[in-house]
Amino acid sequence: MKLLLTSGGISNPTIRAALVGLLGKPIEECRALAVPTAKYGHPGCDPESVRRFIAAEYQPPNVMGEAGWKSIGVLELTALPTIGADRWLPWVRETDVLLADGGDATYLGYWLKESGLADQLPSLPDLVWVGMSAGSMALTPRIGSEFFNWTSPGGGEETLGLVDFSIFPHLDYPDWPDNSLDAARRWATTIPGPAYAIDDQTAISVVNGKVDVHSEGHWELLNPTVP
Template sequence: MKFLLTSAGVNNKSIHDALVDMLDKPIADSTALCIPTAMYGNPWGGPGEKIWKFISGNPEHPMVNLGWKSVGVLELTALPSIDKDHWVPLVQETDVLLVSGGDALYLSHWMRESGLAELLPSLRAVYVGMSAGSMVMAPNIGEIFVGWTPPNGEDKALGFVDFAMFPHLDHEMLPDNTMAAAERWAAEIPGPAYAIDDETAIKVIDGAVEVVSEGHWKLFSS
């Protein structure tokens, strides 16, 4: 798979251009599935209005509203109770997965429980994450980001990339998300770790990592 791991969605030209390049065709010719599951695990996100805003393409969440040929909803918590023949072909045929923010460990849990995590490596789709939807691809997220507690009590995520992410760096509404806080977080992460602001994304193709940014970011190496 190809990964475009964002802090706040596809919200500037550089990130938008990176996405189009990864799709290798116009957005208007591409099909998408949006995954709101992470929002249910975070009290800020859901359930309720914010999930509807993400699914409906509200400008607060620049993912679904980019002009896709079609957009569907893939709710991971429902998949274990549905025959795989009803949803696996849909995922295999789509061009992009748009994965919301929320709680990264809740999302990690349901990616595994639903079977999507096992399916991901075989997909041709571009995976576009936002905040927790990006963090879930890391080996772990760091204790400061643990909200929903998984059954094993650990901060391990899916590990499809070999680095961790600290999103929303220096966000005006998140006063604790400072560079100093990111440095403390990175000191406890075993491996590379990126702090990125909302104008930054990380592009990963076949393991090759490229930062796409109109803002600021920092790589911490262990």
């Protein structure tokens, strides 16, 4: 699986070019499945925010669903255990990209495991995962207490660990003063490993363990020497 981990989605030409590079063909030729699951775990989200994501009504344009896909469907992870992998796995295998929305990262991580999708992802080398905010954080080893909203049955703020770094999203977001660089650096002291603070104009791609940053904004690598 190829990863494009973002804070604000496909928000500028640099990130869009990185996505096209991962896909290996134009966006207009690619099928996408939107994954809204993380929304349901966050207290700041509601049914309207889920609808806006599915209907591609985010602003500015071309953030996720508005990128110009050949087709776009919905993959709701909480439904998958009730219908069986023989139905939903072909949907995933036939798509080019999964678009994972923001919300709560621990909730998304939990349902990635419970649905069985997490077990399948390593066997899908050509599939591209585009995460936005929690949709990116769910693939990291842990998120830190600052982003811990939903408690899984096992407790804790650990997530899937498909990459070896953590992410502090929405760096310097105008309406969120707690997302300053100083706050990110304090957060990083609680993270036992490397971490990136990224703004909404930045994305991190991961392919076969190779990590690249694609940005028209502001980002910082924190804890780079932590083993």
